[in-house]
Amino acid sequence: xxxxxxxxxIRSALSQALEKDERVLIFGEDVGVSGGVFRAxxxxxxRFGEERVFDTPLxxxxxxxxATGLSIQxxxxxxxxQFFGFVFEAMDEIIGQAARMRFRTGGRFHCPIVYRAPFGxxxxxxxxxxxxxxxxxxxxxxxxxxxxxxxxxAKGLLLSAIFDEDPVLFxxxxxxxxxxxxEVPEEFYTLPLGEAKVVREGKDLTLISYxxxxxxxxxxxxxxxxxxxxxxxxxxxxxxxxxxxxxxxxSIRKTHRAMVLQEAQRSAGVAAEVIARxxxxxxxxLEGPVLxxxxxxxxxxxxxxxxxxxxxxxxxxxxxxxxxxx
Amino acid sequence: MSxxxxxxxxxxxxxxDEEGQLIDPNxxxxxxxxxxxxxxxxxxxxxxxxxxxxxxxxxxxxxxYAPVSGQEAAMxxxxxxxxxxxFILPSYRDVPQAVWHGWPLYQAFLYSFGHQQGNQIPExxxxxxxxxIIGAQVVQAAGVAMAFKLRKEKxxxxxYIGDGGTSQGDFYEGMNVAGVYxxxxxxxxxxxxxxxxxxxxxxxxxxxxxxxxxxxxIEGKRVDGMDVLAVYKAVxxxxxxxxxxGGPTMIEALTFRYGPHTMSGxxxxxxxxxxxxxxxxxxxxxVRFRKFLQSKGLWTEEAEQxxxxxAKEEVQASLDQANKYPAMTLASLANHMYGKMPRELARxxxxxxxxxxxxxx
Ligand SMILES: Cc1ncc(C[n+]2csc(CCOP(=O)(O)OP(=O)(O)O)c2C)c(N)n1
Numbered sequence: 001x002x003x004x005x006x007x008x009x010i011r012s013a014l015s016q017a018l019e020k021d022e023r024v025l026i027f028g029e030d031v032g033v034s035g036g037v038f039r040a041x042x043x044x045x046x047r048f049g050e051e052r053v054f055d056t057p058l059x060x061x062x063x064x065x066x067a068t069g070l071s072i073q074x075x076x077x078x079x080x081x082q083f084f085g086f087v088f089e090a091m092d093e094i095i096g097q098a099a100r101m102r103f104r105t106g107g108r109f110h111c112p113i114v115y116r117a118p119f120g121x122x123x124x125x126x127x128x129x130x131x132x133x134x135x136x137x138x139x140x141x142x143x144x145x146x147x148x149x150x151x152x153x154a155k156g157l158l159l160s161a162i163f164d165e166d167p168v169l170f171x172x173x174x175x176x177x178x179x180x181x182x183e184v185p186e187e188f189y190t191l192p193l194g195e196a197k198v199v200r201e202g203k204d205l206t207l208i209s210y211x212x213x214x215x216x217x218x219x220x221x222x223x224x225x226x227x228x229x230x231x232x233x234x235x236x237x238x239x240x241x242x243x244x245x246x247x248x249x250x251s252i253r254k255t256h257r258a259m260v261l262q263e264a265q266r267s268a269g270v271a272a273e274v275i276a277r278x279x280x281x282x283x284x285x286l287e288g289p290v291l292x293x294x295x296x297x298x299x300x301x302x303x304x305x306x307x308x309x310x311x312x313x314x315x316x317x318x319x320x321x322x323x324x325x326x
Numbered sequence: 327m328s329x330x331x332x333x334x335x336x337x338x339x340x341x342x343d344e345e346g347q348l349i350d351p352n353x354x355x356x357x358x359x360x361x362x363x364x365x366x367x368x369x370x371x372x373x374x375x376x377x378x379x380x381x382x383x384x385x386x387x388x389x390x391y392a393p394v395s396g397q398e399a400a401m402x403x404x405x406x407x408x409x410x411x412x413f414i415l416p417s418y419r420d421v422p423q424a425v426w427h428g429w430p431l432y433q434a435f436l437y438s439f440g441h442q443q444g445n446q447i448p449e450x451x452x453x454x455x456x457x458x459i460i461g462a463q464v465v466q467a468a469g470v471a472m473a474f475k476l477r478k479e480k481x482x483x484x485x486y487i488g489d490g491g492t493s494q495g496d497f498y499e500g501m502n503v504a505g506v507y508x509x510x511x512x513x514x515x516x517x518x519x520x521x522x523x524x525x526x527x528x529x530x531x532x533x534x535x536x537x538x539x540x541x542x543x544i545e546g547k548r549v550d551g552m553d554v555l556a557v558y559k560a561v562x563x564x565x566x567x568x569x570x571x572g573g574p575t576m577i578e579a580l581t582f583r584y585g586p587h588t589m590s591g592x593x594x595x596x597x598x599x600x601x602x603x604x605x606x607x608x609x610x611x612x613v614r615f616r617k618f619l620q621s622k623g624l625w626t627e628e629a630e631q632x633x634x635x636x637a638k639e640e641v642q643a644s645l646d647q648a649n650k651y652p653a654m655t656l657a658s659l660a661n662h663m664y665g666k667m668p669r670e671l672a673r674x675x676x677x678x679x680x681x682x683x684x685x686x687x
Contacts, residue, residue: 029521029522029524030522030523030524033523033524033596033597034522034523034593034596034597035596037522037591037592055523055524055528057490057493057524057528057529057530058460058490058491058493058494058521058524058529059493059494059495061495062493062495085458085459086459086460088459089459089461089494089495089496124389124390124440125390125590126390126418126440126458127458128458128459129458266674267670296656296660296671296674296675296678297663297670297671297674298656298659298660298663298671299663301442301654301659302440302441302442302444302445302654302659303389303390303439303440304389304439304440304441304653304654305440305442305654305656305659306440308656309656309659
């Protein structure tokens with residue numbers, strides 16, 4: 001097995017999907033000749049030809065609209081939105097159109113599309129590059145939302161997403177692209193969509209997160225163990241829509257305490273949804289309220305303030321201590 | 327792999343050639359000698375500032391930066407044809423126009439760092455901060471122009487966009503709406519041949535971007551964007567027309583960015599040839615305009631050195647000033663979310679531990 005970064009794992013998934021199935025197409029701004037601004041598609045156009053991997057004009061609604069049309073004609077489009085903040089330009093095509101296609105045509109047409117988009121804070125990007133907008137999509141019926149937390153997860157989840165029969169938004173946290181390597185099988189493999197994963201076992205508190213914040217959660221859990229002798233279980237949601245409540249509830253039945261950590265601003269997001277569901281399904285298993293650790297309700301800040309704005313390991317640790325006293 | 331992009335034909339409107347010669351003695355725009363030297367001073371200043379900014383970005387002294395060298399004629403020539411109370415809507419690369427329109431240079435550096443204060447355009451300066459979302463400025467410019475029209479003010483809105491940006495829905499919508507209401511709007515396309523790595527030939531099947539104007543029933547013209555006088559003249563005419571109630575104009579300036587797309591890892595070697603870069607450099611806007619001014623006795627070696635010294639000093643002083651600017655705080659950010667801070671947000675700010683003193687610069 002090779003040690004890959006997340007960007008390499010994604011490239012490996014894209015390349016294997018193209019190899020495996022002729023219906024797979026990859027397109028977006030700068031994905032062809034230059035291989036993507038992060039090199040996720042490096043060499044793919046050269047290898048698979050300009051009909052299968054191609055540069056589009058600079059127009060997100062065109063990219064998403066092409067994907068809709070191609071998908072109802074039987075192709076498996078993997079459309080890249082260069083940075084997730086630009087998705088607003090394609091909002092109607094994604095949420096207003098593709099996500100509703102199966103429903104509005106009574107199953108006659110459906111849209112097996114993957115929209116890939118880099119996002120996430122801490123890497124000093126200009127406005128509207130880093131924002132965590134996943135809540136907008138998690139709230140929209142008909143589209144799945146996947147956020148991998150590591151290279152291994154990224155490859156398996158992306159391959160599942162590409163061969164899934166419904167539209168999937170696949171969000172790649174930029175901070176994870178090159179920050180670490182892990183073992184990633186060279187061969188084709190998939191990881192299930194809609195299933196969370198316990199990434200650290202514990203018995204005192206369940207810490208639920210996704211994306212890059214899973215790394216923060218794991219570090220905070222280690223600190224809690226070292227500094228306070230607490231045993232924190234960490235769950236990586238992996239798919240934020242649809243949510244896997246079974247894994248969460250099973251964990252809470254064991255720990256009786258829970259906390260949600262997200263990089264998105266506070267209100268009406270994934271954390272709010274997870275907490276509402278815990279309320280519905282596991283209230284009587286809890287020994288205290290379920291807290292959420294999030295940034296405040298502002299727009300993603302200017303870069304010089306992002307370190308302060310993003311939840312830190314210490315902040316999570318403090319919240320854990322607080323939760324344990326409740 | 328690189329794509330051969332042919333050097334495009336010369337623009338339709340030209341005033342001086344590569345040697346700085348007047349192409350047609352009657353084609354000179356209405357312009358004073360003072361304004362002529364000012365154009366040169368600003369182009370030279372901007373070139374030196376760009377060189378500094380590129381160096382500083384590599385050294386980590388600046389943040390986000392999109393190089394401008396090669397585009398000085400299109401940038402400076404278009405802004406110079408406006409009045410201070412005309413409103414501009416720049417994109418991320420159009421920082422020089424915003425600065426020459428009155429945005430203090432130290433704020434442009436704060437913007438590069440990623441400091442909120444950078445975007446707080448001073449009262450009386452008629453520009454938005456640089457737009458990141460490609461195309462958004464075009465539809466907004468139509469609204470600004472409509473305001474001028476409704477209030478019967480003799481002002482224009484000018485939106486800057488790149489060749490790639492002309493593929494966006496917002497571009498088509500903006501020009502269309504401007505045509506419908508005959509708005510005092512100038513749509514300035516800087517066709518620098520590439521949108522990051524994508525050549526303009528792959529952006530559209532139309533050979534001249536300015537032809538897109540036809541579809542909106544508005545006037546479109548193409549100019550040699552390496553010729554500052556051609557750009558100045560085209561914008562000056564468009565301004566006069568708009569102020570006389572003649573409606574919008576689209577101007578395509580043929581130009582080239584010498585540097586990478588931004589300083590965040592773009593490698594032009596992946597998508598364009600050295601020969602192409604060389605061909606465009608041979609049309610350098612500073613070189614030819616300098617020759618033109620010299621032939622008229624309006625530019626000397628001494629003037630050149632004076633501007634260089636001034637640029638070096640002012641650019642450094644602006645960076646120093648930006649570096650001294652007080653840090654952002656969560657409160658300063660949250661204060662600008664709404665006119666009046668919602669109670670819940672105030673509670674979040676208070677409980678965050680990020681009080682007025684804890685922000686970093
Ligand atoms: C809506 C949107 N889509 C994509 C981008 C990413 N992006 C930034 S600059 C750029 C290329 C722009 O090319 P062009 O319009 O020709 O202007 P230039 O950069 O050459 O000045 C792209 C794709 C963006 N900023 N906004």
